[in-house]
Amino acid sequence: MTVETSTSSCWSCGDMRAAHFCHACGKVQPPAPVDYFAFFAMPRKLNLDLATLEREFYELSRKLHPDLNARADKREQVWSLEQSSLLNDAYRTLKDPIRRTQYLLGLEGVEFEEQSKSATEKARAAGEVKKQIVPPDLLEEVFELNMQLEEARMNKKMGENDPALQKDLAGHKATLEKKYDELSLELKGHWDRWDQALESKNAEARSQTLDGMVDLLNRRSYIRNLVRDVNEGLGN
Numbered sequence: 001m002t003v004e005t006s007t008s009s010c011w012s013c014g015d016m017r018a019a020h021f022c023h024a025c026g027k028v029q030p031p032a033p034v035d036y037f038a039f040f041a042m043p044r045k046l047n048l049d050l051a052t053l054e055r056e057f058y059e060l061s062r063k064l065h066p067d068l069n070a071r072a073d074k075r076e077q078v079w080s081l082e083q084s085s086l087l088n089d090a091y092r093t094l095k096d097p098i099r100r101t102q103y104l105l106g107l108e109g110v111e112f113e114e115q116s117k118s119a120t121e122k123a124r125a126a127g128e129v130k131k132q133i134v135p136p137d138l139l140e141e142v143f144e145l146n147m148q149l150e151e152a153r154m155n156k157k158m159g160e161n162d163p164a165l166q167k168d169l170a171g172h173k174a175t176l177e178k179k180y181d182e183l184s185l186e187l188k189g190h191w192d193r194w195d196q197a198l199e200s201k202n203a204e205a206r207s208q209t210l211d212g213m214v215d216l217l218n219r220r221s222y223i224r225n226l227v228r229d230v231n232e233g234l235g236n
Contacts (some may be wrong), residue, residue: 009136012073016215020083021063028064028072028080035107036090045198046106046191052094057091057104098220101187101213131195135219137224138179145226152233167232173230183220190216 010017015024019032019041037044040056062068064083072080093099107223134142148168155162190213197205 011075026082027077028065029090030075030079031082031086036093036103037107039086039090042094043198045195046100046104047093047195049102053091053094057087060087097184097187098158098217099193101217104212105213106218108206108210110214135222138223141172141175142226143198145169145230148172149229150235155236169230169233172233173227176227176230180220180223180227183216183223187213187216187220 008017008026009015011029012027013022013025014020017023017029019029019039020027020036035044040053042048042053042197061084064080064087066077066080066084068080080173093103148165151162152165152169155165193205194209194213197209198200225230
């Protein structure tokens with residue numbers, strides 16, 4: 001998606017305007033219906049130059065901040081507030097690697113099974129069974145871990161302590177945290193493939209890469225929740 005208003009006329013002086021403000025008179029312009037990438041005039045790539053993103057953020061902040069337009073036309077004050085809000089949301093989303101990936105998936109119409117605690121609690125409140133996607137490479141470990149976590153819960157109720165069990169749980173935690181960290185490197189590989197497919201306009205490669213990112217984010221979320229459960233079992 002492109003910034004459609006980037007070549008339209010300024011509402012105040014009639015000159016050719018930029019996306020967010022007029023280069024001629026400096027007036028803030030009405031927000032354009034664009035995605036966060038387009039807000040910063042960037043393509044939908046995942047390997048972003050974060051230094052450039054930060055520089056653009058502060059540059060736009062100086063021009064769009066509501067305090068700088070406090071004495072402006074009422075419409076411009078409202079637009080300044082709206083533009084600043086969009087700017088902050090866009091920056092927070094794009095600078096974070098996971099939020100950036102999730103946002104891109106949403107733009108591409110892809111949904112993934114969020115293995116979050118809030119999603120689990122929501123399902124329980126609705127009387128539904130929360131779908132848990134267990135990564136194939138974790139099936140055996142998760143089976144053993146769940147048994148040990150249940151044992152830890154029983155020990156807690158009974159006021160008992162099992163040092164050997166605590167040691168095993170700590171080992172599981174270290175293994176899971178290592179897998180969790182490794183997923184960051186794996187995600188970078190998906191980013192590279194996505195950016196290449198975008199440049200080459202390879203629709204099949206784009207689709208396959210989107211599927212890969214969904215799978216990775218699901219695994220990452222599942223492992224994150226396992227670490228949370230282990231921490232609870234360890235009393236952390």
